[in-house]
Amino acid sequence: MSTALDNGARAAADHPFRDRLLDGLASSINERGYRDTTVADIVRDARTSKRTFYEQFASKEECLIELLRRNNDNLIASIVAAVDPETDWRAQVRQAVTAYVDYISARQAITLTWIREAPALGAVAHPLHRTAMEHLTDMLVELTANPGFRRAGLAPVSRPLALIILGGLRELTALLVEDGHDLRGIIEPAITASEAVLGGR
Template identity: 75%
Template structure:
């Protein structure tokens, strides 16, 4: 077993502290004091790792987005029928956001309010998600159906719509599982044979 470097372990604790506070209070009402209380550390330690609460959020969201992509890729059987793959992708997405709706909402609503500091996060996440969809639609299950890989612009339109539906449901306190039906229908229409 490899030991985790001390700074990495501290960073992980602070990110977990931020996540706990976001679930409890929301990002806007979270303070550095809340983060360090949840992380069981000091403000000094916080500022040794991050120069601001916003930078801490950006790192939390970057990791969350990477975890989302990994979860979707792990859930998809690339040999399965393309319609099954769409369902597997959507189910993995819903499971991920259902486990962390407050973090998801922070990514969709709070991060853009951070302005230029969060712009690279948003762009990187959308590029990675778009690339994931292009790659998934180039796999054997899609090829057998005669489906070409989705253009990146179409993937971006699909992702943007699903993100907005996600935000609306989470903001309204709805059941995130309600995303599944419309997301599967939209993905089937946009990614399927034409």
């Protein structure tokens, strides 16, 4: 399960009760899903009070947005940490895709909430989605600028192509998560598509 403290640098700067509440929301999502989670469930799992909750968050929705923002930051950090920038670019693609699948597989309830519930929040969640895709795009551009890609004569991927790769990966993830399939089924199609786009420019 993802925890607020997974992202140590950012979490250290935040109020400790905020971290506990985010962990409480994550725990409740794993147990009963976001839609059936109440503020009472969150504070019970966090072992704190409603008063403390509302000192940190205006609503359950605001708490969810912060949880998903941190989850996305941690996903990016996990992928970057898994990739060896000196190795062959194809090996890097496999490392990145595998790290992505490992991360979301360990957090399927949060992933499902991101796919199903976040869009239902409407305009309030739009900045979260936009920022997440911008950061993921930045990550992909930076990874494809490393020594392994340069040695292969490959320029950094353009932002539009990076977005196409990420959008396809997100849709495939949504399909498998919603249908309850093994998420490792993402790995080979994602590697094949990524290599075709990155190597065929």
